[in-house]
Amino acid sequence: MAQPEFIQPDFMQGSTEEEIHERMMANLPDDIDDMPGGFPYDFTMPAAIEKSEFINYHMARALMIAFPQYAWDDWLDLHGQQVHLPRQEAQHASGHIRITGTAGAEILAGTVFCTPATDSSPSLEFATDEDCTISEEGTVTVAVTAVESGTQSNVAAKTICIMAKPDKAVSEVINDEAVTGGTETESNDDYYDRIAAEYANSMTYLGNDSDYVRWAKEAGAGDCIVVSAADGPGTVKLVLVDRNGQPANETLIKDVYNYIVSPDDRAARLLPTACAKLSCVAATTVKITYECTGLSLDGTTDLEQVKKDFKAAVALVYDKAKNDSLLRYNDVRPLLSEISGVKDFATFTMNGGTTNIKLSQEEYPETGDMVFTE
CATH class of the missing domain: 3.30.300 (GMP Synthetase; Chain A, domain 3)
Incomplete structure (x- = not known):
């Protein structure tokens, strides 16, 4: 859930440069020139500018960081410390690789294996978690962890296939399953949700x-x-x-x-x-595909941004869906209309239909393909 929008309190209203300066001119004695370009006018304008900045920027920020609802980054971290709740750091993806080579050859912990670099992404490195020895059958499976944290360290099956420093004893390496678990640093919105829950549950x-x-x-x-x-x-x-x-x-x-x-x-x-x-x-995830035709945009966004915004919005609906064991069509369809820049659309389907999707107790919905056309 997104943090609420900060609304300036009443006592901060009427504090633009022009409004402050107008009040200063009105308070001058009647026999003092208050015309633009005059000495009093030019002398007081800098003070009005500074006061406006103090009220609308510095005072506003001071009020915002005082409350977790409006705080951000390091300031929100301080609120988390108040309830002994640190922000989740970026995590490293982990999984297993299968190494084929000379029987008896040792692979030390920290040995780095990689994905090949492509035109669009660099090579990703994964280090072994422990020492291992290639068995008499010529293979060994060992746990690996991504060297760099973040979502970019999540890779599909059969993509880790080379060594950073080739070893004659190793003839082949492959990850038979996807390497997962890499995440970014917890966002302000998600972190605030946990802080709010901590206060609500009274620990x-x-x-x-x-x-x-x-x-x-x-x-x-x-x-x-x-x-x-x-x-x-x-x-x-x-x-x-x-x-x-x-x-x-x-x-x-x-x-x-x-x-x-x-x-x-x-x-x-x-x-x-x-x-x-x-x-x-x-969890067992159930992929949900979405298709929308006849999208009408107002020119302030494009299809790729609409997809990105929709994916973020529908992820919040999944929380309710997993509690109800039901993903309701009427909970999802309105999300598209609420996206900034979307004027209208013709049809919208989930998994090819317009009916609710039932989930078992241990199933969690996951966004699959999104086919959006204008």
């Missing part, structure tokens, strides 16, 4: 659904579905997605579990004592 540790969602997000998850009594009384399952809306990878699943259960430090445990078992799994 309870009862183990209700909102607590589990809050704890999962504190550990780095983008969202989660809470399945109570998943394996009987006293058990809870968390179905996780990362901050990109993608199914959580092994690293994120482990981070969320360890953060809540804290198996190595009982004193730091968040999981209520009455809960016998917590399990964390990756």
Whole structure:
């Protein structure tokens, strides 16, 4: 949810340069020249400019950073510190690669493997997490983590295929599955949502659904579905997605579990004592394709920007959809009309139709193809 827009209070109104200067001229004695170009007029104008800047810029900013609803960047971080809630840093993607080569050859931790560079993107580097040895069968699978953090470190299957420094003992390397989990630094809007939730929940540790969602997000998850009594009384399952809306990878699943259960430090445990078992799994995502025809734009935007704005808007609807186990057509269709620059459109479909899409308890909607035409 976006932070609310700051509206200047009444006592700051009427503070433009012209309004302030007009009041200053009106307060001059009647026998003093107040005509433009005169000495009093020119002498007081700089003061009016400075006062206007102080009120409309410096005072406005001071009021904004005093409240988390309007604060940003480092100022919002300070509000997060007040409730012991740090901003989520950019995360490194992680996954596994399969190395083929000479049996018995050792691959040290930190060995770098890469994707090939292309005309549109540089080579991406991934380092092995631990030492490993190629087996007698000539292969070994090892965990890797992206050298650079961010969403650009998420790569598709079969794209990590070269070594940064070639080794004669290695004949082939490949990632059989996608490497995921790379995220950008948490945005101000998302961070504010967590701070607001912390205040709203008064930092309870009862183990209700909102607590589990809050704890999962504190550990780095983008969202989660809470399945109570998943394996009987006293058990809870968390179905996780990362901050990109993608199914959580092994690293994120482990981070969320360890953060809540804290198996190595009982004193730091968040999981209520009455809960016998917590399990964390990756969400099953359901791709939703959107098609819109006859888009009429006012010239202030283009199709690519409309797609980008729509994708961001519909992601907020997914939160409600996963709670209701239903993505409603009438919740999604109006989003297109609300996008700046969109005047009208002819047809709009979800997965080829105009009906609601049902979701199972552990399914999370994901935006697939968007075919928008004018």
